Amino acid sequence: MARRIVSLKDISKACGVSIATVSKALNDHSDISKETKERVREIADKLGYHPNAAAQALKTNRSNNIGVLFVDEANSGLTHDYFSHVLDSFKKKAEQEGFDITFINGDRSKTNKMSYLSHAIYRGFDGVVIACVEFSDPEVDELIKSNIPVVTIDHTFYNRIAIVSDNIKGIRDLVTYIYEQGHRKIAYVHGLENTAVTQSRLTSFYNTLQDLGVPVRDEYMVSSPYRNTEKAFEATTKLLELPDPPTCIMYSDDFAAFGGINAIRQKGLRIPEDVSVAGYDGIELARRISPLMTTIVQDTDRIGRVAASKLIDLINNPKGTLIEQIVVEGTLEKGESVANINPV
Amino acid sequence: MARRIVSLKDISKACGVSIATVSKALNDHSDISKETKERVREIADKLGYHPNAAAQALKTNRSNNIGVLFVDEANSGLTHDYFSHVLDSFKKKAEQEGFDITFINGDRSKTNKMSYLSHAIYRGFDGVVIACVEFSDPEVDELIKSNIPVVTIDHTFYNRIAIVSDNIKGIRDLVTYIYEQGHRKIAYVHGLENTAVTQSRLTSFYNTLQDLGVPVRDEYMVSSPYRNTEKAFEATTKLLELPDPPTCIMYSDDFAAFGGINAIRQKGLRIPEDVSVAGYDGIELARRISPLMTTIVQDTDRIGRVAASKLIDLINNPKGTLIEQIVVEGTLEKGESVANINPV
DNA sequence: ATATTTCTTTTAAACGTTTTCGAAACAAAT
């Protein structure tokens, strides 16, 4: 059972017309008669014809394939909840528009390791989406500066379309809500400082507290990697052992917050009666496990969809597409992990 | 800045040798002199040459691309924790061996919708991995019966390589452990019956209880969709309201178990002192949130890795590869959500 | 010197498409 693939040539023979005519008939060109089109299509169906992406790509310089580059600090790959949701949404939109998705990263140790750009050129990606990556990587830089259509997520580059989640507003909303619940001693177990996301969240944290007239206390600020429950656990334990412990602890993300919750409970304290907790991202479980997490729910659906949509615009119209930064807001999920401690 | 891609022809001109020589030099054929090889490679580098996957695929009938088909009942796509872990591992292994990964499913509403097989032929996938899919789908059947190398995950097909997680042993281990902790009134909120996974888990559940001499009580058996916290919540509430409620409730997966935990807590009951709980899969949070979940930790890493490895074997040696079913065991994570209620 | 072998390179066809340009056929207009 040799893999015999039927080609335009086969249809052309079966139909008694030229290959060119078959091609044009199948692509619905205007210079082919209705009758011929129908006959060609019928026979193509009967023969079980499928177009050949490689040949099309070779000829047209269009692969209908989008490259996805995602590397996070922990190399969690597809198992990163925020990214997998964004990607899923991106994928759905891209597929609706007839594009496939292929990953750019990966270690390729057996073959000669390719740079991201090499890989993208090799595969002939029509465009590329870059997310959550360490943007200081020279390979990423090379890719971004290439002439391949690029959309970045959560990082802004000069002259490139970027989709960023609104960390400024997110943190502001969250801090404000916590403040309104009466908290003044607010700790923040934030992510490592080397990312743009952390930077803008920290800035917003400081600014918001300043606007609210709440002094920031250094001992309440702790750096801990994203999505790391153990480190968050340790940080939380230390915070609780301070002479003047916080009444509310914010975390870099819901994952970390769960680690914090464990630490709090291990000390025999209750949430939110004794200590309040807030996460970030709004992952599924955070909104299903009690106490429901007070968090900012990222609109991953929108981020992915808009990223795909803009990238495809850019692919189809490289000159005419507006280069812009699109900010996607999250929404405050009040949950029940932050207590109202206002005096009655 | 027109996208000018350098080709073998350019190198050939720059080197003063034929295109064939360039091709063979870059591919390290034995009939090219060392000197020429070096010169060609040097100039290729200098010119910034990248091979063209489309042209290679067209000529060699090898795309170095693997198709991934995954559709679950809830269409959770990449956000399905079990699958995303398996896929991540699959991806890593495949990439190490020089393959890329592209998704097969997706709605493609704008283009004329392709069947899975059409899509696979169109893209020229060297092989295909199928997971978690509703295997009764005729499109899946068509793909599986095609002559494309296929590996299936969690479902066995005649004459096809399958990687399956050991649900029989998993459930047996879990039930036995629960039994050993003294439980006799064991309820099972299992997944919907229309999947092979549910079937084998249920069979194992019944068999194990029978072997242990514990009668199965119909009112303890509830069907509820996988990964559905709400439905698990409802089912749990009903179970707890039975005249003779179970002392331990097993769930289809950790996700569902969290829904159950909420229901139990809402009734003012403690875990595991009042009611014991067991999940399945061993997702990250289940092993981080207290009470640590008693569960079967799936070896997603191994499943993905072996699937990729076998598929690539099959691609490289279609005749000589053993068609087999590979069973991957999970491990019992005792956690702390099942209480020991043996009399002292 | 010629024949044989070995090593290196080139020629040319092929993979399955798309697309430009020209041709054929026919009708309508001059």
Place this chain on the structure above:
DNA sequence: ATTTGTTTCGAAAACGTTTAAAAGAAATAT
């Protein structure tokens, strides 16, 4: 009868690569 226009089709080149077979060059054997 010639021109013009319209509609439909085909020839052929091109995309970038691989590879079988032929050819050339150099070395060795007869």
